[in-house]
Amino acid sequence: MVDYNPFSDEVVKGDPLPIYKQLRDEAPAYYLAQYDTWALSRFEDIWKASADMKNLTAAKGTTSAHLLTKVQPVTPMINNMDAPDHTRLRAAFRKPFAAPEVAKLEPMIRRIASERLDAARDAGGLDVIHEMTAHVAVTVACTISGLPAEDGPFLNDLVWRFFKREEGHDGATEAGLEAMAEMFAYFHTKIAERRAGAPKDDVLQILLEFEQDGAKLDDDALASHLAMLIIGGSETFPKTFASIVRRLWEHPDQRQMCVDDPALIPDAYNEGLRYDMPTQFLMRQVKRPVELAGAKMTEGQNIMFLYHSGNHDEREFPDPDRFDILRRPPRILSFGYGPHSCLGVNTARLEGRVCLEELLRRAPRYEVELDQAERLLTEFVQGYWKLPIRLSA
Ligand code: HEM
Numbered sequence: 001m002v003d004y005n006p007f008s009d010e011v012v013k014g015d016p017l018p019i020y021k022q023l024r025d026e027a028p029a030y031y032l033a034q035y036d037t038w039a040l041s042r043f044e045d046i047w048k049a050s051a052d053m054k055n056l057t058a059a060k061g062t063t064s065a066h067l068l069t070k071v072q073p074v075t076p077m078i079n080n081m082d083a084p085d086h087t088r089l090r091a092a093f094r095k096p097f098a099a100p101e102v103a104k105l106e107p108m109i110r111r112i113a114s115e116r117l118d119a120a121r122d123a124g125g126l127d128v129i130h131e132m133t134a135h136v137a138v139t140v141a142c143t144i145s146g147l148p149a150e151d152g153p154f155l156n157d158l159v160w161r162f163f164k165r166e167e168g169h170d171g172a173t174e175a176g177l178e179a180m181a182e183m184f185a186y187f188h189t190k191i192a193e194r195r196a197g198a199p200k201d202d203v204l205q206i207l208l209e210f211e212q213d214g215a216k217l218d219d220d221a222l223a224s225h226l227a228m229l230i231i232g233g234s235e236t237f238p239k240t241f242a243s244i245v246r247r248l249w250e251h252p253d254q255r256q257m258c259v260d261d262p263a264l265i266p267d268a269y270n271e272g273l274r275y276d277m278p279t280q281f282l283m284r285q286v287k288r289p290v291e292l293a294g295a296k297m298t299e300g301q302n303i304m305f306l307y308h309s310g311n312h313d314e315r316e317f318p319d320p321d322r323f324d325i326l327r328r329p330p331r332i333l334s335f336g337y338g339p340h341s342c343l344g345v346n347t348a349r350l351e352g353r354v355c356l357e358e359l360l361r362r363a364p365r366y367e368v369e370l371d372q373a374e375r376l377l378t379e380f381v382q383g384y385w386k387l388p389i390r391l392s393a
Helices: 017-026 043-051 085-097 099-103 106-119 129-145 149-163 174-196 203-209 219-250 252-260 262-275 345-362
Strands: 029-032 037-040 125-127 281-286 290-292 295-297 302-306 374-377 382-386 388-390
Touching: 029 295, 037 043, 043 290, 043 302, 085 099, 085 203, 099 345, 106 125, 106 129, 106 345, 125 129, 129 149, 129 203, 129 219, 129 345, 129 382, 149 174, 149 219, 174 203, 174 219, 203 219, 219 252, 219 262, 219 345, 219 382, 252 262, 252 345, 262 345
Parallel strands: 037 302
Antiparallel strands: 029 037, 125 388, 281 302, 290 295, 374 382
């Protein structure tokens, strides 16, 4: 009988894929009595439930800190909103996140990636997270959001502190919550500066003009929205990039295919996203009784979407544990699905393509120093915290 606990060492510190496979085979809707929560592990069930905003709500929170450990209150963020307000805000955000607008960021992304790689030439290598992609991701997130790009390193530091976990402590720590409070204080000053200055064409301006229940958002709500954008925009991309760097190194034939034909790089990044999705799960709460994956779920119960499991579901992907950049699957779960699917999908795909192009152009036979890599191991997000590479073999 499968025994699943998202906080267990087996899941957090080991490889969760064997237990996810057991869940998919034996209990596709697994009940966690301690949390009155259901875990969905099959691709199709997660896909369908992600689109079901009639019976499920995001307004009670979507993370383990909201719904499992309950250490974090639900604050106004686009991912914690339901229709019709969510639909209106998504529509207002369409332009800055749409492909044509995001494409304008390509020279900036290329410049940062190139500068970082060139600066590492003398040292012979770099940590692809702290010394490269974290800078790319936070600069992009700041630019889209309307925050000064030079504050990126300060914000990255706060995000890392928030995600750091302590031995013997389930979920976010006191220090992590303090980092979050510091980030909110910073956003308050930036909001005040914008209110006192001229309007601009960015996400902060859209938020300042957005009305909910007939009133503009207050500063706490604005800060909360900004936090989501900075964390969502800066935290996940470097982990997905580090994973693809590792997987291509482990599969030199596939890496060489990308070097010979850079048009394959988007496929390679997509396979990396599928293979090593860092966000283990996001959540919803049941607002109307619903049957999912053969289980009857009642109002107030929580549901986990086990994305990393869904991305390795043999019902969706033939031979799912094989890394294959030519797989070209019609759908993956790494950006979610449905009304809350990732707004930053164009941004993340652009960052992934450009950073890989620049790395492979300069260092087609880079070596990963796996013995010096460090992983961030939490119930919520897993992936590299540090991944040093040597630029030449
Ligand atoms: C590889 C990098 C990324 C991954 C794997 C990722 C993953 C996801 C996932 C799975 C969701 C669905 C949330 C849900 O259904 O509850 C989501 C939502 C979201 N993402 Fe991303 N994301 C990435 C990058 C970004 C970037 C770069 C940005 C912004 C610049 C961003 C902004 C957002 C926002 C605003 C939402 C909420 C959308 C909504 O609720 O309507 N993400 N992301």
